[in-house]
Amino acid sequence: MDELSLESPTPPETPILRLTVSPALSNPFALSVYSNESDANFSVRKVTISAFTGEVTEETRYELSQQQWSQLRNLQDTESFWDSVSEDELFSMRGHDGAYWLFETNREGNHETVILWSPYNFVDQAPEGSEHRNFKAYVEVFEILQKATEGPTISPFGD
Helix, strand or coil: CCCCCCCCCCCCEEEEEEEEEECCCCCCEEEEEEEECCCCEEEEEEEEECCCCCCEEEEEEEEECHHHHHHHHHHHCCCCCCCCCCHHHHHHHCCCCCCEEEEEEEECCEEEEEEEECHHHHCCCCCCCCCCCCHHHHHHHHHHHHHHCCCCECCCCCC
């Protein structure tokens, strides 16, 4: 995927959050939040990849409001959001819809990741061993990013 690394971000445009969703029966996609230091704006880049060829089939950039960014930041700061998922915990989540979600960030120079089976399945009741995890926060991050992709697009040429 033609995405900037979250492990060693480089200004002026820096990726600060990425959610990669790999559904079982459709093409995977990534929603990446970028910060532009020169104008303090945020954007969401949606990249869809062909499950058959691995090539990018769609790439669009959208505006992300300060309010949406603030909501995303607050959700990421909820307890256990960035806690590692143990093998036992991941095993207890398996098999519901076949989709997995990969959250990535770079917080204070530390590349952090969390891999989950689709958290939609666990909003009302967490699987055994995952009671400490707030699955609703993961779903809300996805919904904020998805809502941003329904808004105005940003021209890649700055028009």
